[in-house]
Amino acid sequence: MRNCKKKTDRGTFRRETMMAAVELVIGGAKVKPTARDFRLNYNTLKRYVQIKQKDGHLEKASFGYSSHRKVLTDEIDNDLVQYSIKASKIFYGLTLVEMRRLTYKCAIANDINVPPSWTENEMAGEDWAERFMKRHPMISLSTPEATSLQRMACFNKHNVNSFYDNLSTVMEEKSFTPDLIYNCDETGVTTV
Structure with a gap:
């Protein structure tokens, strides 16, 4: 910018x-x-x-x-923020380019007069995107991390509760002492 x-x-x-x-x-x-x-x-x-x-x-x-003139209304601007947050919560993060394209489509759908460069590129400009990110620092637009469908489907309230129920049952049954409990991550282990 x-x-x-x-x-x-x-x-x-x-x-x-x-x-x-x-x-x-x-x-x-x-x-x-x-x-x-x-x-x-x-x-x-x-x-x-x-x-x-x-x-x-x-x-x-x-x-x-x-x-600079403001292109979008505050309402549409807030709708884009809410959509971005919701998309990330359902494991569909948006890149900055995708957000710029979505912004252009929203502006056209709402009959908003856009700068000629937006129409030419069919996306919002880089300056707009930078100002948008400065106005809304709570969102992060970057290349989303790959998540397997199995991992997304398995991470739900029922499965998490089942895990903790099983953990408490095993802890009570085996009477593990703190020196026998280890914390490991999945580095080097793939589920795909």
């Missing part, structure tokens, strides 16, 4: 400041002196005054400057 650092203070005004300046200009004050008094760009102030005069309000006006 391009980490651009702002070199100007353009767009760093507060919403309340702009609203107060707009009200003064609509009340009869001149644009340039008002902009100077409030330390605003006079063209920006003029633009907000025009929006207010046209619409009668500034609710739809975006305040400030953003280096």
Whole structure:
């Protein structure tokens, strides 16, 4: 992702400041002196005054400057996060490329206007993906680890409970002392 650092203070005004300046200009004050008094760009102030005069309000006006526009709604963004988490829980992890393709399909299905590069590549851009991962650090998108179907099917509540029931029965029956209990992993042993 391009980490651009702002070199100007353009767009760093507060919403309340702009609203107060707009009200003064609509009340009869001149644009340039008002902009100077409030330390605003006079063209920006003029633009907000025009929006207010046209619409009668500034609710739809975006305040400030953003280096990128938001493509998806918060609701779709959260749906993608929930889907990613659910997919990993059912042993179907998504790669970053798969998530980018899914995002593009969601945007098209919801009639969202996407950047031309998304349409050309049929997936969300790399910059979007990096910002998405920064916004949602709880998810991890990477190449999923191979899991055998047998291992997935066997790891369920019933089998886990059976294992612990069998373990407690054997422990009671054989009376193992701590020096006879070893912890081993499956390194070098394959079930496939």
